[in-house]
């Protein structure tokens with residue numbers, strides 16, 4: 268059982284929770300999280316905002332009963348983290364990478380961008396982030412060694428630049444990711460999308476999170492949440 272170190276409202280309905288359990292995850296993976304006993308029955312899948320050896324942080328939005336309960340956690344409260352689960356974003360070297368995130372879909376891009384820079388100083392990272400309203404999460408992204416474009420209101424896809432990126436990573440509403448895929452599919456080698464589905468078990472057993480792909484049905488919690496865009500938007 269982990270302990271909550273911090274759980275702060277960041278604006279735009281988002282909270283940042285820092286816990287005292289760290290290590291073992293890859294950027295783009297998630298944990299099944301719960302801070303309650305019996306009800307709601309299911310834990311909530313929450314993507315990792317950041318992890319080091321001592322801590323794991325989650326940027327999440329309150330969307331229902333489970334996340335509402337998470338938002339009420341105080342420092343010192345226990346929280347159950349099952350995971351890390353899933354397949355995250357590819358870690359590469361010597362590449363120009365664009366990342367496009369919408370709303371709470373920006374969450375997994377923070378650590379992914381940081382890890383890519385730490386892995387190889389030659390990786391160039393450009394972040395395009397879109398939020399409905401001003402918020403403090405945006406300030407966290409300003410600390411990254413990346414070219415940062417933030418759009419408040421409107422569509423983040425309206426601000427994309429047609430640079431020649433090697434790879435594009437995106438997370439957010441499916442319609443946004445489809446637009447990102449269509450915008451870059453001709454000019455970059457691969458677009459990777461992080462899918463969001465309702466999850467029950469989180470470990471590939473219940474098939475409740477199946478996603479239709481060009482290569483057959485895949486489990487978002489196991490083969491995903493990150494998939495090649497050409498496999499999902501075919």
Ligand code: FES
Nearest residue numbers: 469471473474488
């Ligand atoms: Fe059960 Fe993915 S949530 S298989």
